[in-house]
Amino acid sequence: MINFDDVTFEYIRRDEEGNVESINKxxxxxxxxxxxGDFIAILGANGSGxxxxxxxxxxxxxxxxxTVFIEEMNTKEDNNLLKIRQKTGMVFQNPDNxxxxxLVEEDVGFGPENIGIPTKEIWERVAFALEKVGMTAYxxxxxxxxxxxxxxxxxxAGILAMKPECIxxxxxxxxxxxxxxxxxxxxxxxxxxxxxxxxxxxTHYMTEVVGADKVYVMSGGNVKLSGTPREIxxxxxxxxxxxxDVPQVTEIAYRLRQKGFPLSECILTIxxxxxxxxxx
Amino acid sequence: MSLxxxxxxxxxxxxxxxxxxxxxxxxxxxxxxxxxGLIGHTGSGxxxxxxxxxxxxxxxxxxxxxxxxxxYDKDFKMTELRRKVGLVFQYPEHQLxxxxxxxxxxxxxxxxxxxxxxxxxxxxGALKAVGIGEDxxxxxxxxxxxxxxxxxxxAGVLAMSPEILxxxxxxxxxxxxxRxxxxxxxxxxxxxxxxxxxxxxxxxxxxxxxxxRLIVIDDGEIKYDDExxxxxxxxxxxxxxxxxxxxxxxxxxxxxxxxxxxxRSCLTVDEAVASILQSTGY
Numbered sequence: 001m002i003n004f005d006d007v008t009f010e011y012i013r014r015d016e017e018g019n020v021e022s023i024n025k026x027x028x029x030x031x032x033x034x035x036x037g038d039f040i041a042i043l044g045a046n047g048s049g050x051x052x053x054x055x056x057x058x059x060x061x062x063x064x065x066x067t068v069f070i071e072e073m074n075t076k077e078d079n080n081l082l083k084i085r086q087k088t089g090m091v092f093q094n095p096d097n098x099x100x101x102x103l104v105e106e107d108v109g110f111g112p113e114n115i116g117i118p119t120k121e122i123w124e125r126v127a128f129a130l131e132k133v134g135m136t137a138y139x140x141x142x143x144x145x146x147x148x149x150x151x152x153x154x155x156x157a158g159i160l161a162m163k164p165e166c167i168x169x170x171x172x173x174x175x176x177x178x179x180x181x182x183x184x185x186x187x188x189x190x191x192x193x194x195x196x197x198x199x200x201x202x203t204h205y206m207t208e209v210v211g212a213d214k215v216y217v218m219s220g221g222n223v224k225l226s227g228t229p230r231e232i233x234x235x236x237x238x239x240x241x242x243x244x245d246v247p248q249v250t251e252i253a254y255r256l257r258q259k260g261f262p263l264s265e266c267i268l269t270i271x272x273x274x275x276x277x278x279x280x
Numbered sequence: 281m282s283l284x285x286x287x288x289x290x291x292x293x294x295x296x297x298x299x300x301x302x303x304x305x306x307x308x309x310x311x312x313x314x315x316x317g318l319i320g321h322t323g324s325g326x327x328x329x330x331x332x333x334x335x336x337x338x339x340x341x342x343x344x345x346x347x348x349x350x351x352y353d354k355d356f357k358m359t360e361l362r363r364k365v366g367l368v369f370q371y372p373e374h375q376l377x378x379x380x381x382x383x384x385x386x387x388x389x390x391x392x393x394x395x396x397x398x399x400x401x402x403x404x405g406a407l408k409a410v411g412i413g414e415d416x417x418x419x420x421x422x423x424x425x426x427x428x429x430x431x432x433x434x435a436g437v438l439a440m441s442p443e444i445l446x447x448x449x450x451x452x453x454x455x456x457x458x459r460x461x462x463x464x465x466x467x468x469x470x471x472x473x474x475x476x477x478x479x480x481x482x483x484x485x486x487x488x489x490x491x492x493r494l495i496v497i498d499d500g501e502i503k504y505d506d507e508x509x510x511x512x513x514x515x516x517x518x519x520x521x522x523x524x525x526x527x528x529x530x531x532x533x534x535x536x537x538x539x540x541x542x543x544r545s546c547l548t549v550d551e552a553v554a555s556i557l558q559s560t561g562y
Contacts, residue, residue: 046425046427046453046455046458047425147322147323174453175370175452175482176482177320177321177523178482178484178523178524179519179524180522204454204455207527243458244455244456245457248485248549248552249528252531252553252556255549260562261556261562274534277535277538
């Protein structure tokens with residue numbers, strides 16, 4: 001459903017007269033293909049191009065060279081924009097910057113109202129979306145009193161109300177406490193499994209990635225590694241070169257294996273570790 | 281040199297229909313030279329508490345003593361407290377505003393009335409301490425990477441030579457290498473200069489590895505104030521307040537439940553690996 005074909009994106013800096021001062025390639029010849037219903041995670045150091053990539057998916061940015069297609073629609077063509085943005089919603093890092101209304105239900109209904117959905121259907125969509133993120137009980141509450149995790153779930157509900165096929169989340173848990181992080185990850189995992197929504201998750205928390213179908217590792221504006229979490233996280237040393245890490249359990253298992261401890265290659269979760277030890 | 285909070289109470293929107301209690305009877309002693317972790321769920325009162333520590337918020341009742349002096353006394357110099365207790369807010373790089381790195385770091389000390397030479401010495405010293413090389417001193421802060429910007433922002437506070445450095449989630453939004461870089465930097469500043477560091481964090485792994493003392497705050501009250509090793513034995517209570525224990529601590533705990541003779545109190549990957557190897561004889 002998402003197709004990047006040799007995409008390059010340049011940030012061009014100009015001086016006061018408009019002469020080009022420097023060109024910075026944030027994306028450098030990226031090609032990738034995301035299938036409908038996939039759960040994709042993107043890892044990469046600060047400045048590796050993750051957020052620039054994300055902003056290409058709903059046409060907030062368009063390629064300097066190459067093309068991005070969202071279900072056969074070229075993001076460069078203006079008359080595709082509305083459709084593309086309905087299909088692909090974005091959630092950002094700071095929940096406080098994304099909530100605009102005085103009541104949770106009004107906030108969730110803002111999107112559909114904006115595109116002229118009939119009132120009755122708006123309320124149906126709001127009810128559906130809040131139920132899916134587990135926030136129905138807060139429907140008539142002020143968003144100000146919610147926790148960070150709850151605010152992010154309201155932001156996700158606001159996107160669900162647009163009936164999207166894909167949700168792009170750019171470090172949605174960076175500002176949340178452990179419980180909030182878990183709530184957000186559980187919510188998007190369920191939307192992926194039960195509603196078949198394509199998920200693109202950008203994160204710096206390695207443990208949030210272990211449930212993904214596919215992981216892309218970015219560096220210098222390009223995809224350096226791609227594969228299942230197990231294929232990626234066995235590259236413990238290589239990931240460190242890309243300024244990344246592996247989950248603590250994976251690192252412990254990796255180091256024990258080096259000492260001759262009999263464990264299967266690349267353990268991703270505590271449960272897997274315990275299974276490996278009890279079946280030994 | 282110490283900071284003592286004695287029965288601090290603070291209300292949000294006091295005197296209105298929305299009044300709610302943000303801090304409840306908080307008493308804390310912060311002696312010299314500790315590395316303290318402060319954890320708690322969103323809205324637990326962490327940010328409100330740290331803003332009391334340098335006088336940005338005034339308690340509704342209770343007292344705060346800085347080196348024995350009541351900071352709410354009429355003749356207490358609040359500006360002095362703000363210099364001695366440096367506060368680095370979340371995403372401090374958003375507050376960089378000068379044309380060059382050095383000018384930005386100089387802003388604090390100059391503003392506090394330090395003379396030019398002293399201020400420059402302090403600024404260069406602070407940039408050196410955070411590992412910003414001379415090649416970047418005249419660069420625009422906006423040309424730096426995220427991790428570099430954050431280090432410049434921390435240098436801006438360090439340049440005022442604080443005795444206590446409080447940081448509100450200094451690693452939020454940084455990649456794993458950037459997180460480690462900032463945390464090691466704080467440890468080094470703490471060890472080299474004897475500065476007290478208070479690290480507010482949502483990462484249990486980070487406070488487990490770096491803090492010598494861990495304060496847990498829940499709904500405006502201090503729930504635990506102890507060594508991290510002891511605090512993280514309260515797994516169920518921590519989860520109830522929206523927190524967690526480090527992944528490696530959970531792993532050794534589960535292995536111990538299976539009957540392995542591992543140390544349940546492991547706080548880091550290194551400790552967990554050593555303990556598992558020792559208990560299994562590999």
